[in-house]
Amino acid sequence: MSLPRSPEAATLDRVSAVIEPTESPAPVGRDFPAGFLAARSRPGETITLGLMKLSAWVSIAITIGIVVALLIPSIDFFRQVSVMDFLFGTRWAPRFANASFGVVPLVTATLWTTLIALCTAVPLGLGAAVYLAEYAPWRVRKLLKPILEILAGVPTVVYGLFALTFVQQTVLRDWLGFTTGAFSVLAAGLVMGVMIVPTVASVSEDAMSAVPNALRQGSAALGANRMQTTLRVVFPAALSGIVAAIILGVSRAVGETMIVAIAAGSQARIVGGPLEQGLTMTSFIANAALGDSRVGSLAYDTLFAVGLLLFVITLVVNAISIAFVRRFREAY
Amino acid sequence: MSTTTLSVPRRLGRAKGGEDSPKAMAFMAALWFCLFVAVLFLVVLIAVTVIEGLPRWDGALLGNYPGPDPLEAGARPAILGSMWVIATTATMAIPLGVAAAIHLEEFADPTNRFNRFVELNVQNLAAVPAIVYGLLTLSAVALLGLTNKNMVIVGAMSLALLILPVIIISTREALRAVPIEIRHGSLALGASPLQTVIRQTLPAAVPGIATGSILALSRALGEAAPLLLLGGLVFLRFDPNGLLSGYTTLPIQIFNWSSRPQAGFHTLAAAASMVLLALLMAMNSLAIYIRNRFQQRW
Numbered sequence: 307m308s309l310p311r312s313p314e315a316a317t318l319d320r321v322s323a324v325i326e327p328t329e330s331p332a333p334v335g336r337d338f339p340a341g342f343l344a345a346r347s348r349p350g351e352t353i354t355l356g357l358m359k360l361s362a363w364v365s366i367a368i369t370i371g372i373v374v375a376l377l378i379p380s381i382d383f384f385r386q387v388s389v390m391d392f393l394f395g396t397r398w399a400p401r402f403a404n405a406s407f408g409v410v411p412l413v414t415a416t417l418w419t420t421l422i423a424l425c426t427a428v429p430l431g432l433g434a435a436v437y438l439a440e441y442a443p444w445r446v447r448k449l450l451k452p453i454l455e456i457l458a459g460v461p462t463v464v465y466g467l468f469a470l471t472f473v474q475q476t477v478l479r480d481w482l483g484f485t486t487g488a489f490s491v492l493a494a495g496l497v498m499g500v501m502i503v504p505t506v507a508s509v510s511e512d513a514m515s516a517v518p519n520a521l522r523q524g525s526a527a528l529g530a531n532r533m534q535t536t537l538r539v540v541f542p543a544a545l546s547g548i549v550a551a552i553i554l555g556v557s558r559a560v561g562e563t564m565i566v567a568i569a570a571g572s573q574a575r576i577v578g579g580p581l582e583q584g585l586t587m588t589s590f591i592a593n594a595a596l597g598d599s600r601v602g603s604l605a606y607d608t609l610f611a612v613g614l615l616l617f618v619i620t621l622v623v624n625a626i627s628i629a630f631v632r633r634f635r636e637a638y
Numbered sequence: 639m640s641t642t643t644l645s646v647p648r649r650l651g652r653a654k655g656g657e658d659s660p661k662a663m664a665f666m667a668a669l670w671f672c673l674f675v676a677v678l679f680l681v682v683l684i685a686v687t688v689i690e691g692l693p694r695w696d697g698a699l700l701g702n703y704p705g706p707d708p709l710e711a712g713a714r715p716a717i718l719g720s721m722w723v724i725a726t727t728a729t730m731a732i733p734l735g736v737a738a739a740i741h742l743e744e745f746a747d748p749t750n751r752f753n754r755f756v757e758l759n760v761q762n763l764a765a766v767p768a769i770v771y772g773l774l775t776l777s778a779v780a781l782l783g784l785t786n787k788n789m790v791i792v793g794a795m796s797l798a799l800l801i802l803p804v805i806i807i808s809t810r811e812a813l814r815a816v817p818i819e820i821r822h823g824s825l826a827l828g829a830s831p832l833q834t835v836i837r838q839t840l841p842a843a844v845p846g847i848a849t850g851s852i853l854a855l856s857r858a859l860g861e862a863a864p865l866l867l868l869g870g871l872v873f874l875r876f877d878p879n880g881l882l883s884g885y886t887t888l889p890i891q892i893f894n895w896s897s898r899p900q901a902g903f904h905t906l907a908a909a910a911s912m913v914l915l916a917l918l919m920a921m922n923s924l925a926i927y928i929r930n931r932f933q934q935r936w
Binding site for chain 2: 348351354355357358359361362363364365366368369371372375376378379429430431432433434436437441450452453454455456457459460461462463464465466467468470471472500503507531532533534536537554557558560561562563564567568588591592595596601609610613616617620621624625628
């Protein structure tokens, strides 16, 4: 089919070939038939290429689908609850007779778990990334990277169970003697932080590995040791990627569901301290899903209103991350 | 510090900020500490899960149906349900994701604004929380007017949506790693662009695509949040047996057991976690094996 052939052979079966007008006319003075340089029409290929293009457009359809799916029930929700009451109300009690839809308690719980997770993940993740990118010999790297991948692959329910039974009950209560109940945002946040470490580490390690060696050599030639080179040359040069890694960590922490659903508790109160329990936005959605809510009811619409808030937060966080990488990326 | 006399440094010839100055050593120790904590956490996590789950690591766990007695209950339908859901997810997400990635990487014009928007969109979708995909599928189910959400195909759809961006991104990376000379050679021999992709580029990228897809599927296997929204939390007294069959999955079963107050169910949850971890380790090792064994370096 695609065997190389001589111009004569091509001329012979030009009758069977579909002749298309070429953009550029055949060279003057030579006896090439019209359409000699045009590709044979292949309807099967056109269809396959079209299908591939459609598959790529599916991603756009998914985004539109998410926006529409979240907006329509949310509009119904905001017909009954004012936006102000939702965003700034401090009492979350959607299932009580005297229902109240202030989302602030959910947001405070999400903020606490995210903050605790970041305080764990950023130092650990950056430390691991610096070691892997700047210090680790090839063999150690080859050993450590799969371990970090395993850490990233542990299912979140397993993390949640670990946070509930070991971190909260054994470590925080029995070993450290904290006065805390069966759940706390601290246990959930700490474990979530470790869950995010591989994300932060691998993205910021990529950023640091992309810094050209000439910069390191220049720094070393001026008498800096590896610590000074890392902190004063590599780190600033890779800053955009490192910030993107941290922001990616934020968006994962905000959206994480199962750890907080298992270990952070289910009481929607404003969280005042790390040892209290709290209901985050995601764990509200997960918990509410357990009680069957009828399509079109206020309880059903509430899920989507909280989901919309969650989606908007992660979208903004991602946009910041992408913009940061684009604006501050140093091109070498 | 003395300011009056010009003192000769005690260790002449060693710069103040040398490689083994106290500061540099402390810095390196801190880096070591970070990795140590991460690795220690993983070891403790696995050890605690195994120690806690060992009493119920038995045949009944794999063979029995869930029930009210934590000493008798098992995860048989959950394990089978997980397999059904993951197989369906793979059939939906992998062809679609690979096709989309081929279009974006091989055929789409990267300078075109629309194509750049599609790329950005895929990146954004990869960071959307899993539970939002659950909400999307939930409203699709409501739109279709289905009263019964608890079907394998519905759960698999939400997971396919979740991992589609991941598969697209990893497939594109695998395709990008195939050198351009291979494409040029194929085109020069008269192959059409599509023939070039199907006979040359794609086969060369298969190890990378397989690794990326297996890792994405292992993420789907461990994910519970979207399925929770889709009524995946049910007690089954039968084995799931088709795309429209009711199902529950292993992560959901673990969630259910761990949210009960009795300690017996926590043991059961830990034992089921061991099964899940073993499945995931097997999938991850397969991915790493494929990557190391088949991936070509050009």
